[in-house]
Amino acid sequence: MRKLRVLRLITWLPTGGIEKKIVSVLSRLDRNSFDPFVCCLRERGILADKLEEIGIPVEVIPFRSRLDPFGLWRLQRLVKRLNIDIVHSHMYRANTPATILKFFNPHLRVIGHYHNVDTWESWRQLRLDQWLARKRDLNLAVSHAVRKNVIQHLRLPPEKIMTLHNGVDTNEFHPVSLEEWRLIRKELSWPEEAVIITMVARLVRQKNHRFVIENASELLRDNPQTFFVFVGSGPEEAALRELTRARGLENHIIFLGTREDIPRILAASDISILPSS
Secondary structure, eight states: OOOEEEEEEESOOOSOHHHHHHHHHHHTSOTTTEEEEEEESSOOOTHHHHHHHTTOOEEEOOOSSTTOHHHHHHHHHHHHHHTOSEEEEEHHHHHHHHHHHHHHOTTOEEEEEEOSSSOOOSHHHHHHHHHHHTTSSEEEESSHHHHHHHHHHHTOOGGGEEEOOOOOOTTTSOOOOHHHHHHHHHHHTOOTTOEEEEEESOSSGGGOHHHHHHHHHHHHHHOTTEEEEEEOOOTTHHHHHHHHHHTTOTTTEEEEESOSOHHHHHHTOSEEOOOOO
């Protein structure tokens, strides 16, 4: 039986949650059944190298807008050249051109993936997605809350979208021995008696780090040995550091930046939070 040729379409491949999940899933894909390809619509990003290291080609077709005619023409040529059977796109910026491809090739199967609630930045985006979502063969949501949000805002028939939860690789994310726990805390200069609350997320407004900073003092009144750890980087970093200083929390909020050892950091933490708005 011929292998299915699948093109994953995304804006770019920085070290974000969605992008890391794509790398994780594609690295485990059954190559006897699928031939995977990836195309970025802005630039490559650091994770593109990791995909190519495991034999997955990464193309770049810069789009000036979501309906860029020249970009759409190049994307259609790529789909034809690679003999793609399925386009699996992620988020509005990629979902839009992916769905337009069906007008050129009605036999092409298109899957649009929603990762957050309220992702439309204007009423034009909302109206366009209301139309295009119905044209896709399938829409996916990462949670029941996201699925409900998409159905409500796009007035999408429920049968046109299903929930596909993100998985957790328990070979990577698992408890560690007390000895390893102590070693990690020592490496990170975390006191053994401290309560470590860790947030792994890009430093962007939607992830709502401000909520944590603005409410940290209440927890510190009950337990002065509480520390908040932000793992990640992003455009909000300077503003978040300034807010931390203004609240007098420099000794209790730790900015770790981008890390490759997140499983170890979480294993040494007490609580993991993600208060996205």
